[in-house]
Amino acid sequence: MPHILAQGLTIEFPLYHMGARSLKKRLLAHSPLRLREDEANRVVVSALRDLSFRVEPGERLALIGHNGAGKTTLLRTLAGVYEPVGGRLEVEGLIGSLIDPAAGMDVHSTGRENIVLRGLFRGLSEARSEAMADEVAEFSGLNEFIDVPVRSYSAGMQVRLSFAMATVMEPEVLLMDEWFLAGDAAFMAKAREKLAKLVADADILVLATHDMDIVREWCTRVIRLEAGRIVADGPVEQVLEAA
Numbered sequence: 001m002p003h004i005l006a007q008g009l010t011i012e013f014p015l016y017h018m019g020a021r022s023l024k025k026r027l028l029a030h031s032p033l034r035l036r037e038d039e040a041n042r043v044v045v046s047a048l049r050d051l052s053f054r055v056e057p058g059e060r061l062a063l064i065g066h067n068g069a070g071k072t073t074l075l076r077t078l079a080g081v082y083e084p085v086g087g088r089l090e091v092e093g094l095i096g097s098l099i100d101p102a103a104g105m106d107v108h109s110t111g112r113e114n115i116v117l118r119g120l121f122r123g124l125s126e127a128r129s130e131a132m133a134d135e136v137a138e139f140s141g142l143n144e145f146i147d148v149p150v151r152s153y154s155a156g157m158q159v160r161l162s163f164a165m166a167t168v169m170e171p172e173v174l175l176m177d178e179w180f181l182a183g184d185a186a187f188m189a190k191a192r193e194k195l196a197k198l199v200a201d202a203d204i205l206v207l208a209t210h211d212m213d214i215v216r217e218w219c220t221r222v223i224r225l226e227a228g229r230i231v232a233d234g235p236v237e238q239v240l241e242a243a
């Protein structure tokens with residue numbers, strides 16, 4: 001059964017080029033909650049601190065909080081991009097990630113090759129995977145660019161390709177950063193129906209956003225993060241009204 005379980009989840013990033021002793025001391029004194037010195041005398045940023053939560057099938061979870069609160073870090077950790085330094089994380093189910101445009105793609109391969117690889121990975125036949133690539137080329141508006149290496153795509157083209165690939169993958173756990181909903185108005189107008197289906201078909205949605213209208217439209221539950229900690233977790237109206 002698809003689910004997410006986090007227990008005491010902690011993520012830290014070491015800050016390099018922090019040689020000057022006085023700068024280090026000043027930084028540590030200034031942000032005692034967010035920065036600490038580790039065993040190797042490096043300054044580390046505590047991006048996520050001791051998060052515990054469980055997400056069940058059917059839940060549509062919004063991650064909200066100010067800039068730097070930890071929303072994107074949590075999404076990336078759920079996607080397997082970052083390894084926790086502490087605690088436990090279980091993500092069960094086929095993950096679809098709309099976080100970083102080219103994440104999970106081989107940028108030296110063409111859009112078509114990336115799609116076919118994904119299809120094969122999902123257990124589809126080569127013929128079906130090829131057919132999917134044609135569908136994506138058409139729907140995404142990439143057309144002949146589908147046969148060009150992804151590294152030469154513009155940011156907008158990468159978004160189109162990742163979105164189209166996600167719809168093809170039919171993920172059980174859909175991880176999404178809000179700017180996927182915002183950018184490229186012409187494309188999103190066309191993609192909205194597909195996006196609604198993608199969300200409806202996924203067992204779990206985790207969406208990081210600053211936009212409370214989007215939260216109300218797409219989500220059933222909210223986790224509010226503040227400086228890397230969970231400060232509220234509950235049904236949408238309950239958490240938003242408490243703010």
Ligand SMILES: Nc1ncnc2c1ncn2[C@@H]1O[C@H](COP(=O)(O)OP(=O)(O)OP(=O)(O)O)[C@@H](O)[C@H]1O
Nearest residue numbers: 013045046047065066067068069070071072073074
């Ligand atoms: N690769 C990294 N190296 C060092 N620090 C990082 C890295 N990624 C994130 N951080 C730090 O972790 C904290 C959380 O950042 P994150 O990007 O997750 O916040 P956010 O809530 O998504 O912010 P925003 O709303 O601005 O996108 C910040 O203090 C940030 O500086």
